[in-house]
Amino acid sequence: MITIFYFAGLREAAGKPQEQAELAGRTVNELLEWVRNQYPNLSLDAVRVAVNEEYALPEDVLQAGDTAALIPPVSGG
Amino acid sequence: MKAYEIVTEPINPQLYADYVLRPEAGAVTLFTGHVREWTRGIRTLYLAYEAYIPMAEKMLAKIGTEIEEKWPGTKTAIAHRIGELKIGEIAVVIAVSSPHRRDAYEANEHAIERIKELVPIWKKEIWENGTEWIGDQRRKPEEGETP
Numbered sequence: 001m002i003t004i005f006y007f008a009g010l011r012e013a014a015g016k017p018q019e020q021a022e023l024a025g026r027t028v029n030e031l032l033e034w035v036r037n038q039y040p041n042l043s044l045d046a047v048r049v050a051v052n053e054e055y056a057l058p059e060d061v062l063q064a065g066d067t068a069a070l071i072p073p074v075s076g077g
Numbered sequence: 078m079k080a081y082e083i084v085t086e087p088i089n090p091q092l093y094a095d096y097v098l099r100p101e102a103g104a105v106t107l108f109t110g111h112v113r114e115w116t117r118g119i120r121t122l123y124l125a126y127e128a129y130i131p132m133a134e135k136m137l138a139k140i141g142t143e144i145e146e147k148w149p150g151t152k153t154a155i156a157h158r159i160g161e162l163k164i165g166e167i168a169v170v171i172a173v174s175s176p177h178r179r180d181a182y183e184a185n186e187h188a189i190e191r192i193k194e195l196v197p198i199w200k201k202e203i204w205e206n207g208t209e210w211i212g213d214q215r216r217k218p219e220e221g222e223t224p
Contacts, residue, residue: 005129007127007129007197007199008127008199008201008210008212009199009210009212011127012210050129050132050197053129053131053132053135054132054135069129069132069197071129071197072199072210072212073212074193074194074195074196074197074198074199074212075193075198075199075200075210075211075212076126076128076133076157076168076169076192076193076196076198076199076200077110077157077168077169077189077192077193077198
């Protein structure tokens with residue numbers, strides 16, 4: 001199991017701040033595919049993924065217990 | 078307070094200036110970013126900020142480390158507020174001290190640029206006739222889209 005976090009517009013569009021999914025052993029790219037299938041109306045353009053609070057690469061592999069956050073374009077400041 | 082933090086209460090900038098002040102510092106730059114009412118003709122009523130708090134604090138600390146490597150002898154503190162903020166309130170404070178003023182100015186500007194690239198914080202603008210999560214540059218009201 002991994003935990004997926006949704007923020008800002010993604011949280012509103014998904015209708016939830018987080019959920020669990022059986023994606024251990026899959027890549028970050030496969031995670032994005034999974035999310036795209038679950039929520040076809042979610043806009044994932046320019047979304048980055050952070051695994052365990054660090055920006056991850058598309059080919060990074062998820063481990064059981066990881067947290068994966070979908071980070072839409074940021075707008076702090 | 079912490080040197081790099083996400084807060085929910087109003088920010089007192091003096092705390093951060095005091096934190097970075099040291100006997101060897103001849104300059105402190107203190108930047109405060111405020112909620113602006115008008116953006117190219119669109120009136121904002123208030124803003125709502127959200128953050129991925131643990132990662133945001135880590136990224137703020139990473140910016141501080143970058144600054145201390147690029148401008149040796151500087152000391153930095155950064156806080157960003159989340160939740161609902163009214164017009165004029167402080168959303169972000171950046172304090173940098175250095176032996177001489179040039180480094181403090183340059184490092185301070187670097188910090189705000191990096192915050193806007195890197196730190197997982199999101200701003201929702203609330204207007205009289207709608208709302209929008211800001212982030213996608215193509216959908217900013219100043220780019221011509223009607224809110």
